Amino acid sequence: MVLHLLNVEKHYAVSDQRVPALNGVSLDLGGGEWLAVVGRSGCGKTTLLNLAGAADLPTSGHVEIEGVRTSSLDDDALTELRRRRIGFVFQFLQLLPTLSAVENVELPLQLAGARRPRGRAVDMLEMVGIAALADRHPHQLSGGEMQRVAIARALVHGPGLLLADEPTGSLDDEAAASVIGLLRDLRERLGTSILMATHSPEAAAAADRRLTLRDGRLAADAPSADTPSAGGPE
Numbered sequence: 001m002v003l004h005l006l007n008v009e010k011h012y013a014v015s016d017q018r019v020p021a022l023n024g025v026s027l028d029l030g031g032g033e034w035l036a037v038v039g040r041s042g043c044g045k046t047t048l049l050n051l052a053g054a055a056d057l058p059t060s061g062h063v064e065i066e067g068v069r070t071s072s073l074d075d076d077a078l079t080e081l082r083r084r085r086i087g088f089v090f091q092f093l094q095l096l097p098t099l100s101a102v103e104n105v106e107l108p109l110q111l112a113g114a115r116r117p118r119g120r121a122v123d124m125l126e127m128v129g130i131a132a133l134a135d136r137h138p139h140q141l142s143g144g145e146m147q148r149v150a151i152a153r154a155l156v157h158g159p160g161l162l163l164a165d166e167p168t169g170s171l172d173d174e175a176a177a178s179v180i181g182l183l184r185d186l187r188e189r190l191g192t193s194i195l196m197a198t199h200s201p202e203a204a205a206a207a208d209r210r211l212t213l214r215d216g217r218l219a220a221d222a223p224s225a226d227t228p229s230a231g232g233p234e
């Protein structure tokens with residue numbers, strides 16, 4: 001199991017108020033599996049991805065990544081786990097504006113002390129189909145192209161788990177379809193498990209399974225248009 005969540009609760013504190021974001025979420029994600037989490041704005045999708053990526057710890061319950069419980073690790077070990085095993089495509093991309101596309105992709109390799117980071121970053125840009133744009137800066141790229149750079153950066157170090165937060169959120173239909181096709185292709189080639197948050201029915205339909213979050217709780221699987229036998233055994 002790549003990811004195992006059991007009765008996860010996450011409450012944020014804002015001044016003297018407690019904001020409940022997740023209220024007892026359990027889920028499993030197997031090797032190579034693609035799971036979509038849907039639900040309206042504020043239901044807890046990004047919170048869930050942050051916990052699944054060891055970027056934050058649950059208030060209670062367990063998060064296990066490849067069998068390791070995140071709450072058992074200190075800050076250094078959490079950082080190490082994120083750098084080695086997790087790829088994160090952020091809701092708002094977070095490409096560094098002063099770096100070129102290839103430099104952005106190279107960064108996680110440099111942080112991990114990898115050898116030949118430039119060559120591997122170029123290979124990854126090749127894989128996402130924009131090697132020709134390697135030397136451009138983010139402001140010189142379209143939204144769809146930036147999304148590809150973000151995906152390349154998230155996968156360049158060969159993580160077991162890709163967390164993608166609204167990977168098609170800011171794209172038109174055509175660019176969105178192309179990014180979804182890219183994720184499908186990369187999952188196939190690299191065997192990476194994907195946990196994706198999305199508002200897009202088309203993106204959700206591309207996943208193997210769909211879960212709906214409502215006020216921090218999981219509801220039943222949302223059936224998709226192209227899955228006539230929704231509700232079958234899991």
Ligand SMILES: Nc1ncnc2c1ncn2[C@@H]1O[C@H](COP(=O)(O)OP(=O)(O)OP(=O)(O)O)[C@@H](O)[C@H]1O
Pocket residue numbers: 012013014019020021039040041042043044045046047048091
């Ligand atoms: N750092 C934080 N401090 C306090 N409250 C937060 C924090 N982050 C999120 N929240 C609150 O937790 C709840 C869940 O937020 P989250 O960002 O997970 O939602 P989301 O499903 O990703 O929404 P969207 O679709 O708009 O991205 C919301 O009520 C939000 O206001």
Ligand SMILES: [Mg+2]
Pocket residue numbers: 045046047091165
């Ligand atoms: Mg969000």
